[in-house]
Amino acid sequence: MGADRNKLLLPLLGEPILAWTLRAAAAARSIAWIGVIAQPVDRPEFEAIAATLNLNKPVVFVAGGATRQESVHNGLRSLPPEAERVLIHDGARCLATPELFDRCSEVLARERGLIAAIAVKDTIKVVGGDRRVESTPDRAKLWAAQTPQGFEVQTLRECHDRGLAEGWEVTDDAALFERCGLPVAIVEGEETNLKVTTPQDLAIGEFILRQRGHGGS
Numbered sequence: 001m002g003a004d005r006n007k008l009l010l011p012l013l014g015e016p017i018l019a020w021t022l023r024a025a026a027a028a029r030s031i032a033w034i035g036v037i038a039q040p041v042d043r044p045e046f047e048a049i050a051a052t053l054n055l056n057k058p059v060v061f062v063a064g065g066a067t068r069q070e071s072v073h074n075g076l077r078s079l080p081p082e083a084e085r086v087l088i089h090d091g092a093r094c095l096a097t098p099e100l101f102d103r104c105s106e107v108l109a110r111e112r113g114l115i116a117a118i119a120v121k122d123t124i125k126v127v128g129g130d131r132r133v134e135s136t137p138d139r140a141k142l143w144a145a146q147t148p149q150g151f152e153v154q155t156l157r158e159c160h161d162r163g164l165a166e167g168w169e170v171t172d173d174a175a176l177f178e179r180c181g182l183p184v185a186i187v188e189g190e191e192t193n194l195k196v197t198t199p200q201d202l203a204i205g206e207f208i209l210r211q212r213g214h215g216g217s
Contacts, residue, residue: 006042007196008091009049013206013215016049017196020094020209026055027098030105031087033057033080037071039064072173073160079153085109086156087148088173092196095208100190101148107187108150113177115150116189117143146189149174155182 001007008018018036025034034057038046043061050059062078064071072088079086085108087101100116107114120142126135151173159176162168170176174184192208194201209215 001196001198006039006045009042009045010196010202012094012196012202013209017094018046018049018091019053021089021091021096022050022053022055022059024094024096024098025089025101026053026057028101028105029098030102031057033083034059035062035075035078036060036091037062037064037075067169068172069160069163069170069176073164076153076157076160083153085150086153087150089148090195093147093193094196095190095205096146096148096193097190100193104148104150104187107185111150111183111185112155113149113151113174113182114185114187115172115174116146116148116187116193118146118189118191118193120144143186144189145172145174146193146195147172150187151177 001010003010009016012020022034025031034055036046036050036059038061040063047061060078062075065074075088076086085105087104087108089096104114104116120139123139124137124142125133126137128134149172156173156176159180159182162180163170163176168176168179170179177184194204196202196205206215
């Protein structure tokens with residue numbers, strides 16, 4: 001993003017990116033508790049944003065780790081003791097709708113693990129270090145992973161413990177499930193559920209929010 005601060009603090013249609021994410025999660029019928037995993041440098045501003053939103057769900061702040069994997073592990077240890085299932089969401093995916101959270105929760109009631117994802121439309125090429133095409137995978141089998149990702153809490157904890165013990169480094173929790181030989185279901189995601197990564201994404205995000213009736217014409 002090239003910003004001088006955490007991108008979740010950047011304005012999107014006049015409000016921080018994090019505010020849009022928190023509102024969507026709080027508006028989901030199936031969500032009872034929200035944990036925000038944050039580094040110490042960001043926590044005061046994150047807490048201030050949450051305080052201004054007057055959300056109807058408890059929001060708890062959890063210390064982040066050195067890696068995404070470690071941060072999620074910290075989050076799992078901070079869940080309410082009665083929590084049996086958890087949705088893990090990337091705060092930069094601020095355009096996810098409450099309906100997506102609820103759809104994932106509904107499927108999670110009968111699955112041990114899942115990810116929101118959308119079918120890939122483009123033809124994908126596998127490219128080697130010399131920038132020459134090595135192969136063209138079957139597009140019908142390719143899905144682009146999004147978040148939320150959802151899991152049985154105890155099973156995911158066991159996967160994280162095994163990952164730590166064996167030194168696994170993975171990019172998401174679904175990959176941990178896969179390494180443990182556990183099934184991961186697909187829930188239809190949303191085309192508008194983009195991850196804000198570049199300045200161009202901010203412009204696209206504003207367009208989507210205006211289409212939804214936010215911020216005037």
